[in-house]
Amino acid sequence: MVRLGTGIGWRPEIADAVERMPGVDWVEAVAENVCPGHLPESLLRLRERGVTVVPHGVSLGLGGAERPDETRLTALAERAEALGSPLVTEHIAFVRAGGALTASPRLEAGHLLPVPRTRDALDVLCENVRIAQDALPVPLAVENIAALFSWPGEEMTEGQFLYELADRTGVRLLIDVANLHTNHVNRGEDPAKALAELPLEALAYVHVAGGFERDGVWHDSHAHPVPRPVLDILTDLASRVSPPGVLLERDENFPAPEELERELDSIREALATGGASRTAALPEPVRTAARAVPEAPAPVRERLALEQTALLSALVAGTPAPEGFDRVRLGVQARALAAKRADVVAKVAPELPVILGEGYRPAFLAYAQRHPMTGGYRRDALEFAGRLLAEGRPADAGARAELREWWQERSGPKPRSRRPGVRLARATRRVLLRR
Numbered sequence: 106m107v108r109l110g111t112g113i114g115w116r117p118e119i120a121d122a123v124e125r126m127p128g129v130d131w132v133e134a135v136a137e138n139v140c141p142g143h144l145p146e147s148l149l150r151l152r153e154r155g156v157t158v159v160p161h162g163v164s165l166g167l168g169g170a171e172r173p174d175e176t177r178l179t180a181l182a183e184r185a186e187a188l189g190s191p192l193v194t195e196h197i198a199f200v201r202a203g204g205a206l207t208a209s210p211r212l213e214a215g216h217l218l219p220v221p222r223t224r225d226a227l228d229v230l231c232e233n234v235r236i237a238q239d240a241l242p243v244p245l246a247v248e249n250i251a252a253l254f255s256w257p258g259e260e261m262t263e264g265q266f267l268y269e270l271a272d273r274t275g276v277r278l279l280i281d282v283a284n285l286h287t288n289h290v291n292r293g294e295d296p297a298k299a300l301a302e303l304p305l306e307a308l309a310y311v312h313v314a315g316g317f318e319r320d321g322v323w324h325d326s327h328a329h330p331v332p333r334p335v336l337d338i339l340t341d342l343a344s345r346v347s348p349p350g351v352l353l354e355r356d357e358n359f360p361a362p363e364e365l366e367r368e369l370d371s372i373r374e375a376l377a378t379g380g381a382s383r384t385a386a387l388p389e390p391v392r393t394a395a396r397a398v399p400e401a402p403a404p405v406r407e408r409l410a411l412e413q414t415a416l417l418s419a420l421v422a423g424t425p426a427p428e429g430f431d432r433v434r435l436g437v438q439a440r441a442l443a444a445k446r447a448d449v450v451a452k453v454a455p456e457l458p459v460i461l462g463e464g465y466r467p468a469f470l471a472y473a474q475r476h477p478m479t480g481g482y483r484r485d486a487l488e489f490a491g492r493l494l495a496e497g498r499p500a501d502a503g504a505r506a507e508l509r510e511w512w513q514e515r516s517g518p519k520p521r522s523r524r525p526g527v528r529l530a531r532a533t534r535r536v537l538l539r540r
Contacts, residue, residue, distance in 0.1 A: 109350025120147035122362035136160035141187035168220035169199040170410035206410035221256035246277035246309035251287035251325035257429025264302025281312035290323035310350030328357035343379025454486035
């Protein structure tokens, strides 16, 4: 087992601060945001200093009904090799549904959604994990996710589900203690019971993050300070096992570097407190070899596909909620998905909020209600802009011309001319239209 130490999530917005931060043993980078052939200079400098970099995937959808996409697996493997990583990580979640298994349009969630804790879903997940393990050049660890709702008819607790997964596949576990807290608030699940049921000998490392509560629902925002209950769960975990690594996640609303350093100190204190109460006489548990994972029968995948498609359609396309689900919670999740989608599109296409100003967010949320995402975020941004233009929006002629220019530059069969004379003519036309 690789000993990682204390780390922090590397993000471009805090790259300089992370490089200067004392006591950072390793970092984690979102795999989809890293290009193997053009690694950020900051990550290269960290690697030269001997800092371990772990790619953390968010789009593989190992909990989905379909087998993992070969192209996505190849991309994840390339990032692991480019970064010289000792392992890669992903999530126990589904992120898309529909398609061939259901003979329906493919839908993208744009976020991580929980899989049902049933035997059928476990069989599919185990096969998907083994496919991913065989395709990756380094070990895989999978993360428990935060959830706003529960599936009806679940057959296992989270701890039992993760134990079975690790036992059957030999996969390592990335335990997010903030997500255990989220599931405690939102689903009434006991974090201590989950920890007691986990195969802690399979632990690869731990995530710690902040969130906020609104109307009795905990949102795992990664944009707020780590609360005391999350640190208490970390202390409980550290009293049971010495985590090989612990990492602070922060994705938005970045504070001053000094505040991040204080949060890292709080994490170290929680680990020390838990470690002091750990029974020193307990021997290190030994992992047994993974069992052979049989292929999930086609009817099992088809049933899961239908269930996940019905749920995702209710969340992003406004169809009726499947029977047994909490409709209020699904409404909260649907609004959260739309808000997340608007935020990510604004990052992928930062020109859109500039062109549309304060009208961007309400316009996008209205668009999202009627048009579920069927591809990636870049395609989503183009389709949103194209829809606005087809409706003769925005009302301001200058903004509309600028939006059309932006859309034409990115949606044509080939890039528009980059010659200085042509670019100057386009810029002049934009200025004139604004008058």
